[in-house]
Amino acid sequence: MSRIARFVRSPGALRAASVIVVVAAWEIFGRLDPIIASYPSAIAAAFVELGFTEDVLLPAFATTLHGLVVGFAIAAVLGIVIGFGMGRIRLADLILDPYVSALYATPRIALVPLLVLWVGIDFELRVTVVVLSAIFPIIINTYIGAKSVDRELLDTGRAFAANGSQLLTTVVVPASLPYLFAALRIGAARALVGIIVAEMTAAVTGTGRLIIQYGRFFETDRLFVPVIILGLFSIVLAEVIYFLQRRVTPWARVERIR
Amino acid sequence: MTTAPAALHHPHHRARRGFLYTRTGVWTVRIVTFVVLIAAWELYASGVSRALFAPPSAIVESIVELAIVDRSLWGALAISIGALFVGFGLAVVVGVAIGLIMGRFRAVEYVLDPYVSFLYALPSIALIPLLVIWFGIDTELRLALVFLAGVFPVIINTMAGVKNVDSELIDVGRVACASERQMVITVVLPAALPFIFAGVRVALSQALVGVIVAEMTAIITGLGGMIIRFANFFQTANLFVPILAIMVVSITLTTLIRRLERRLMPWDHRHTDEEAA
Numbered sequence: 140m141s142r143i144a145r146f147v148r149s150p151g152a153l154r155a156a157s158v159i160v161v162v163a164a165w166e167i168f169g170r171l172d173p174i175i176a177s178y179p180s181a182i183a184a185a186f187v188e189l190g191f192t193e194d195v196l197l198p199a200f201a202t203t204l205h206g207l208v209v210g211f212a213i214a215a216v217l218g219i220v221i222g223f224g225m226g227r228i229r230l231a232d233l234i235l236d237p238y239v240s241a242l243y244a245t246p247r248i249a250l251v252p253l254l255v256l257w258v259g260i261d262f263e264l265r266v267t268v269v270v271l272s273a274i275f276p277i278i279i280n281t282y283i284g285a286k287s288v289d290r291e292l293l294d295t296g297r298a299f300a301a302n303g304s305q306l307l308t309t310v311v312v313p314a315s316l317p318y319l320f321a322a323l324r325i326g327a328a329r330a331l332v333g334i335i336v337a338e339m340t341a342a343v344t345g346t347g348r349l350i351i352q353y354g355r356f357f358e359t360d361r362l363f364v365p366v367i368i369l370g371l372f373s374i375v376l377a378e379v380i381y382f383l384q385r386r387v388t389p390w391a392r393v394e395r396i397r
Numbered sequence: 398m399t400t401a402p403a404a405l406h407h408p409h410h411r412a413r414r415g416f417l418y419t420r421t422g423v424w425t426v427r428i429v430t431f432v433v434l435i436a437a438w439e440l441y442a443s444g445v446s447r448a449l450f451a452p453p454s455a456i457v458e459s460i461v462e463l464a465i466v467d468r469s470l471w472g473a474l475a476i477s478i479g480a481l482f483v484g485f486g487l488a489v490v491v492g493v494a495i496g497l498i499m500g501r502f503r504a505v506e507y508v509l510d511p512y513v514s515f516l517y518a519l520p521s522i523a524l525i526p527l528l529v530i531w532f533g534i535d536t537e538l539r540l541a542l543v544f545l546a547g548v549f550p551v552i553i554n555t556m557a558g559v560k561n562v563d564s565e566l567i568d569v570g571r572v573a574c575a576s577e578r579q580m581v582i583t584v585v586l587p588a589a590l591p592f593i594f595a596g597v598r599v600a601l602s603q604a605l606v607g608v609i610v611a612e613m614t615a616i617i618t619g620l621g622g623m624i625i626r627f628a629n630f631f632q633t634a635n636l637f638v639p640i641l642a643i644m645v646v647s648i649t650l651t652t653l654i655r656r657l658e659r660r661l662m663p664w665d666h667r668h669t670d671e672e673a674a
Contacts, residue, residue: 153507161512175530229417233426244647246606248522248613249621249640252628256449332520332606339522340614347523354526362526370519377518 177360182367185360195349200368202345203334206262210269211330215323217270218277222322225278226285227311243275248336255341265337265344272333273326280325284318285311317391320384327376335369451634459634460641469623474642477608477619480536484543485604489597492548496555496596497581500589506556517549521603522610529615539611546607547600551593558592559585587662594658601654605647 146152162179169178190196225232225239251268258264288311296310312319338347346365353362384391416422435453442452451459463470499506499513524545525538532538562585570584586593612621620639627636 148504150503150507153504154511157508158511229415230426233417233423234430237427237431241644241648244602244651245640245644246602246609246647248606248610249624249643251613252624253633253636253640255628256631256633328518332522335520336522336610339525350523350526354529357530359527359530366519366523366527369523370515373518373520374514 174357174359177363181360182363185358186364189349189361189364196364196368199345199349199365203338203347206265206269206337206345207330207334210266210334211273211327213266214270214273214277214326214330218274218322218326219281219319221274222278222281223285223307223311226282226315227307232282239275239278242271243279247272247333248340251336251341260341260343265334265342268337269330269333272336273330276329277322277326280318280322281315284315284322287318288314316388317384320380320388324377324380324384327380328373331369331373331376448631448633451637455634456637456641459638463635463638470638470642473618473620473623473639474646477612477621477643478646480539480543480611480619481604481608484540484607485547485601487540488544488547488600488604489551491544492551492596492600493555493593495548496552496593497559497585497589499552500556500559501577501581501585513549513552516545517553521546521607522614525610525615534616536616538615539608542611543604543607547604550599550603551596554592554596554599555589558589558596561592562588590662594654594662598651598654601650602647605643605650609643 165176166178166180169176169181173181186196221231221235221239225235247268250271251264254264254267254271258267292310292314293306296306301309334345335347335350338345339351342348343351346369349365350362350369353359353365417426439452439454442450442455447455495509495513499509521542525542528538528541528545532541566584566588567580570580575583608619609621609624612619613625616622617625620643623639624636627633627639
């Protein structure tokens with residue numbers, strides 16, 4: 140195969156060609172009725188307007204990020220503690236398992252109206268929704284990780300007369316790290332869904348509010364700006380956790396099944 | 398299914414014997430916990446306003462009222478489940494087809510994966526305003542949202558499964574002179590089945606979220622609509638009924654899929670306890 144032919148068939152070239160064709164087609168057909176799908180140059184103009192001229196993008200995103208980070212941190216700490224507790228202590232497992240499974244299976248948005256009654260529609264609501272969205276996948280994956288620690292590793296630890304806490308810190312936690320990272324990655328994705336759900340349905344603030352507001356006024360070009368930013372942010376979030384995972388657990392084979 | 402799964406249970410290793418490992422022990426703990434929880438809830442709720450929190454006894458009354466007396470629960474349930482099945486069914490069929498093609502043909506994968514990755518990562522609720530512009534506030538909106546919520550996990554997991562098929566199996570198929578069609582049906586799809594099911598399970602939960610989100614935010618109908626109506630009137634005891642119904646639907650469907658999974662591939666236990674997305 141010649142060099143040119145190889146370039147044309149390379150992943151990068153195919154992806155780039157695909158994106159160029161789609162953007163060009165969107166630009167042409169989007170102009171027919173801008174309300175329906177707008178078009179890329181209008182969206183770019185809207186991005187400049189919102190981001191720099193009117194300066195609404197950054198404050199909205201900062202609001203979203205604040206709720207997201209606080210909620211996710213709480214969910215991660217609580218979720219990992221509960222997950223390990225359930226994985227290592229039989230009684231905790233038996234007591235909590237039915238409720239964790241039931242709440243894990245419930246779409247969290249169904250709880251939003253109830254949460255509004257309990258915590259209002261402010262920062263507390265956003266954080267609560269984020270925590271409830273992220274904590275159950277974190278608990279369940281941590282639990283599976285704690286449960287799946289190789290018996291032989293544990294026996295080796297015991298043979299060296301490790302006590303409970305030594306066993307936990309030197310065997311159980313490192314052995315379940317790959318599961319912990321899976322837990323955090325799924326948790327982060329869910330946390331993002333949670334904050335947007337809260338912001339679009341009840342709290343009406345941050346990035347979610349922009350989406351609602353531009354949708355309501357049929358400003359499709361502006362509507363695409365927060366939507367695209369959100370999608371890209373979600374991809375970056377997952378990549379950051381993959382990166383950390385490769386750094387912290389280089390021995391584990393990470394199947395990239397996004 | 399992000400990591401090489403280890404065996405989860407070692408029944409052949411020394412079984413730790415103890416009360417908590419017996420059937421009686423398990424159920425004793427579960428029942429005691431449940432009774433204590435309900436009693437504490439009842440006690441606590443009797444002290445706060447009925448608009449904020451409903452005691453279990455009031456929730457039971459509401460269940461009787463909505464399920465047996467005026468039967469409005471069943472209509473709402475039928476509406477939600479109908480939309481769920483149609484949208485989810487479409488998502489599975491289309492998702493498996495696209496995932497299969499992307500997994501078999503590199504060129505198609507590279508052409509489509511920028512969009513698939515982006516839409517998979519995007520919380521589907523963010524698409525609602527756009528879908529309202531396209532479909533209006535009608536049934537199609539709900540189907541579109543359910544479909545979009547479910548299709549990407551299926552595509553991505555199917556593709557991963559197809560690419561992950563043991564190359565020796567493929568070689569055996571080639572040696573037997575299998576056509577592309579035979580290869581897909583007899584080798585690739587069965588081998589990719591565990592991944593496809595992982596995708597289907599994620600898709601189911603996302604699709605259910607899609608139905609409820611659409612019903613709560615855009616078209617006020619079904620179980621989601623019930624939640625909104627009761628919440629607006631502070632009928633908290635009633636509010637718990639659709640929430641519990643959604644829980645039951647979700648747990649039932651997940652259990653059914655796991656059963657089907659075990660039936661269809663008794664040889665595989667790798668992906669039964671993990672989640673793909």
